[in-house]
Amino acid sequence: MSVLKSRRGESKAEFINTASKIFTETLWFLSRLSARYSRLLTQQTVQLANDVISYSMKANSMLPSDEARYEERKVYLLRARASLYALDYQMCRVYEILLLNPEGAFSNHLRSGEAIRRLDKMAESLGCSIDDEIRLLNGVMKSDRESFLKKQHK
Numbered sequence: 001m002s003v004l005k006s007r008r009g010e011s012k013a014e015f016i017n018t019a020s021k022i023f024t025e026t027l028w029f030l031s032r033l034s035a036r037y038s039r040l041l042t043q044q045t046v047q048l049a050n051d052v053i054s055y056s057m058k059a060n061s062m063l064p065s066d067e068a069r070y071e072e073r074k075v076y077l078l079r080a081r082a083s084l085y086a087l088d089y090q091m092c093r094v095y096e097i098l099l100l101n102p103e104g105a106f107s108n109h110l111r112s113g114e115a116i117r118r119l120d121k122m123a124e125s126l127g128c129s130i131d132d133e134i135r136l137l138n139g140v141m142k143s144d145r146e147s148f149l150k151k152q153h154k
Contacts (some may be wrong), residue, residue, distance in 0.1 A: 015136035016060055019053040019080070022133060025126045026087065029094065032105040032119075037097055045094065048087040052133070055080035059140070070148045074141065081137045088130050095123045 026049040030042050059076035062069050098105045102115035110118070 013060055015080075015133060015140055016053075016056055018129060018133045018136055019056040022084075022087070022126070022129050023049045023053050025122075025129060026091065029091065029122055029126060032098055032122075033094065034101075034104060037094075041090070041094055041097070045087065045090045048083050048090055051083035052080050052087060055083060056137075064144050064148055067148075070144060073144060077137055077141050077144075081134065084130060084133055084137070088127070091123070091126060091130075095119065 026045065030038070030045060033041060055076045059073050059080065062073040062076070064070035064073050098119055099116070102112055102119055103110060105119060106115055
C-alpha cells in the first residue's frame with residue numbers, strides 16, 4: 001500500500017535525487033551559454049556537477065558499519081559537499097556572464113527584462129537545489145556520526 005504524498009517523509013537517500021536534479025539543472029543552465037563562453041566554462045562546470053552526483057553515489061553505496069567504512073563514506077560526503085560549493089561559485093560566474101547579454105541566452109529572442117526574469121528563475125531554482133543538497137549532505141554526515149558514536153559506546 002502506498003503512502004499518501006502529504007504523509008511521506010524525506011528519504012535518507014534524498015541527497016542522491018537532489019544531486020541528480022542539480023546535474024540536470026546545471027546542464028540546462030549551461031546550454032544557454034554562447035559557443036564562445038561554452039568552450040571556456042562548460043567542461044569544468046559539468047565536471048563539478050558530475051562530481052557531486054558521483055561522490056554522493058559512492059557514499060550511498062557504503063554502509064558505515066565499521067570505522068574504516070564510516071571514514072571512507074565521510075570522505076565521499078565531504079568531497080560531494082566541496083564539489084557542490086565549487087559548483088555554486090562556478091554557476092555564479094556563469095550567471096554573471098549570461099547577464100552581460102541576457103537576450104542572447106535564449107533561442108527565441110526575448111526582451112531584456114523577460115530574459116533576465118527567466119535567468120533569475122533558473123538561477124534561483126538551481127540555487128535552491130544546491131542549498132537543499134548542502135542541507136541533506138550535512139544531515140547525512142550528522143546522522144552517520146551519531147550512529148557511529150552510538151555503536152562505539154555499545
